[in-house]
Amino acid sequence: MMRTDEPRGWTQDTSCPMNWRGQQLSKANMARQDTLLVSVDDYEQHALQVLPRSAADFYRCGAGDELTLHLNSLAFKRLRIRPRVMVDVSRRDCSVMVLGSKVLFPAGISPTSMQRVAHPDGECATAQAAGAMGTIFILSTLSTSSIEEVAAAAPSTIKWFQLYIYKDRSVTQSLVERAERSGYKALVLTVDSAVYGMRRPDLKHAFSLPSHLRITKLPIILKGILTAEDAVIGADLGAVAILVSNHGGRQLDGVPATIEALPEIVRAVEGRVEVYLDGGVRGGTDVFKALALGARMVFMGRPPLWGLVHSGQEGVKDVLAIVRKELDIALALSGLKRSSFDMARFICVDEYEQYALRHLDKNALDYYKSGAGDEITLGQNKTAFNRLLIRPRCLRDVSQCDASTTVLGNKVAMPVGVSPTAMQRMAHPDGECANAKAAGAMGTIFILSTLSTSSIEEVAAAAPSTIKWFQLYIYKDRDVTRQLVERAERANFKALVLTVDASLFGIRRSDVRNKFTLPPHLTLANFTNEKATDVNKSKKGSGINEYVSSLFDSKITWEDVKWLKRITKLPIVLKGILTAEDAVIGADLGVAAILVSNHGARQVDTTPASIEALPEIVRAVEGRVEVYLDGGVRGGTDVFKSLALGARMVFMGRPPLWGLVHSGQEGVQDVLAIVKWEFDTTLALTGSYSHDNERIKRCRSISDIRKEMVVHKLYYSKL
Structure with missing residues (x-):
């Protein structure tokens, strides 16, 4: 292993060996x-x-x-x-x-x-x-x-x-x-x-x-x-x-x-x-x-x-x-396989959340965790999953299980992706770049927010092999929106996720109390003028709300979806749909997918939990578009329940953020790995019916997950 040749620059003659300083060697x-x-x-x-x-x-x-x-x-x-x-x-x-x-x-x-x-x-x-x-x-x-x-x-x-x-x-x-x-x-x-x-x-x-x-x-x-x-x-x-x-x-x-x-x-x-x-x-x-x-x-x-x-x-x-x-x-x-003795690995998403809540500063913490109004929907997003029960079948071969799926024609290793969340460098210096790299390492999808603190190009360079989608708002100045679309296309993003429930931002009381602004060393990286720094200014309330009111178009309609389809060849995913009626309109207009979401319960309080709205939307679109879910997912059983009720893919926003706070890319990977581990275990421990007959078949892949495997808790009330 060791080299024995002389240092670079040493010179020798037959009579007087010298080192590189010209000093005679003893x-x-x-x-x-x-x-x-x-x-x-x-x-x-x-x-x-x-x-x-x-x-x-x-x-x-x-x-x-x-x-x-x-x-x-x-x-x-x-x-x-x-x-x-x-x-x-x-x-x-x-x-x-x-x-x-x-x-x-x-x-x-x-x-x-x-x-x-x-x-x-x-x-x-x-x-x-x-x-x-x-x-x-x-x-x-x-x-x-x-x-x-x-x-x-x-x-x-x-x-x-x-x-x-x-x-x-x-x-x-x-x-x-x-x-x-x-x-x-x-x-x-x-x-x-x-x-x-x-x-x-x-x-x-x-x-x-x-x-x-x-x-x-x-x-x-x-x-x-x-x-x-x-x-x-x-x-x-x-x-x-x-x-x-x-x-x-x-x-x-x-x-x-x-x-x-x-x-x-x-x-x-x-x-x-x-x-x-x-x-x-x-x-x-x-x-x-x-x-x-x-x-x-x-x-x-x-x-x-x-x-x-x-x-x-x-x-x-x-x-x-x-x-x-x-x-x-x-x-x-010493009987060890890896050199990471440092921060203890947590074993559930809740532990990462508790860690993040202890260590984020108040401005960032309240921004990430808060919901609209009395935060009723924020709580319901999670508790609605608890009202759903899994009906497992037994005696099946679970020696091989496959959690992969295809989304918009791309194969992903797990049916759990990373939702768009804004300003991630408040959570960790590497921000969106670390999150995107973690998603790629886990073989899944990362959605970049328009309001990111790392630019489209920075994320593309940091995670070239990750499947990346770009979340989009409609600005009053349509040229701003058009330029963002063109940059996403050049950077090889695979889809556009149009947020349709944010013509105005909801009332998040903690942000108003805090007069939320970005830390002074951060900007909205996708912009270079006042649009990058206006969120740092707040005259009387939340800086983010004032930013949205001044720049986002509150007059957007379905005509804007048609306009977006005309200016891009990328598939369009509509994020923020909560009713069957709107889902059908979107499908009729030719969008590629519906992302059932209530914006992390940050827009209108007392809207339904995402998992509650999912079944009617799945029924209404009748397979014409793919349907995904975002909101309240905190573990592998939540993923299983979403897939059983018709979602093709689920996305998480806050849980990856908690991992990011803990240890950057590695923390996000850990969070995703925990959810996948829980999902794999649920998949293995849950049998499914064959629709051809009543024999029990193996629940080996997500295509084997059936609606009848998940019921509302009232199903058992007759007992």
Whole structure:
């Protein structure tokens, strides 16, 4: 596995071997260079031998008596692993989701300054190595390769930018803007360097996290937190992650090792933000221990540097490969299949909802969860499912079940898709892009809202293989609507979902009380003028209601459906139908499908629950159009009941949002996977009649689900 060739740039002649600095090599150094290096320590010893004294001391030293520097590594040695045995670990997965991005193993590269002192390729080589190993690279502000150089050298690497706050705030703002333009995915704000340790001249600053939330859309990670109290403050201010770090033992001597500080911080933030660790990690077992204690990801600073000294990019890759191999072995010998020890996996949608309700800020929480009026319909959307009972049959072969179906000619792996919900970046920095990627990973459909905080094009680029539909409103200015349709067509969206129940927005009292507005760092991404920011303004009530009143056309009629059909070749789905009469009109006009929906109970209170309106609509259209359902679905039995009553597909809005709040794309995937698991179980445990005879047949696929398998609870009242 390990390379033994010489570092890039080394030159030799027969009389005087030289390294890339032109320094003569001793025989001992030459022998060490040719030795097989099998551990991080081997690379460190090599680097300390060949680096000039000034460089070696700069990279390896700590503050004061270096007590914390040594404690960082020693504290890991005091922790013991309790392995489990007799577990099938033939297939192991070291990957993890970090801020919605999948990394192949949970050890990234910390920001270290001036890396070209270690090797001519410096930060560019380290970033390329991180990308080759499928992990994250953090570029230091004090780098010897520029933001743009690293971006050009490693375009496919997940790159974050580490930031200090300068006295001249325009310097900081310029750095942020350059990182944004260069495709960096997050900002890592170092908060433990108001005064540098005794290693460097003083550089004083004060920082204000809210000001940085205003000047950037990038997620912000706080690096240098060592106490639960500061972690909670950071989470309250809107940071997306905490990087537990003592600056490599280089700031204040006598502070705890990072692995010692980790558990209290994990407990304190209660899953509201992701938690990472940096400091003292020297091998795969250290990574294992950090993950077990609650870190989602670890970062290493010095070990990649030692690899960089040895052989540039290849040396860094070798160091990362050693750590990954050691982690993989630790997983296998501990009876584990995956490296995700971090936030506990919930086992039902309600647990994700309760988590989200605890961790969203009030403005976003009330917007997502509220309904119209007294919220009677909001409650009925869910309780109406409880009034329906399943009549299961038994003694059937359930060895093979198939939850797939076809929707508008496209095969989907499960009959549960993601409804359009607005402004999802209030829930998670990756917003709609993460939701769309999760839907694609689960083989189902994602519907993008017109009022999204990620644009049509951004979502298309983030999730190219996902089946995407675009939800549409009719604007007073028809050119706005036409342009949205054309952009959706160019971006390969497969259908248009025309919302027909929102000529005005309903009265959502909590939004009015809160004077709901978008956070200042977010806009409606499908627009570039005042239409993108008007929702941020509210004179006397809800900003979203005022936006709708000013821009949406309250005079839309069935003639607008005809107009939409004339300007697009995409199939049109009507969303918001609750009566048989309107469903028939839509079918007569040639729409492709009806999405039975009451807008999440957010428009008119005391309308029927979606599941109550479904049967009459299915009967009325007589199979001329496909019929879907949206509203109140919270589990696999709800999906089963909807399909039994005639829906071809169901869509969920809030449940994926709750998963998004929890852990981005991974959380959405978990929510969808839970619902599919419940549906698969229901499918397997429920037999169906054959319409040809009365023998029991296997309920192997959704086509076997029959109406007679679901009854109203009054069916049993005669007993």
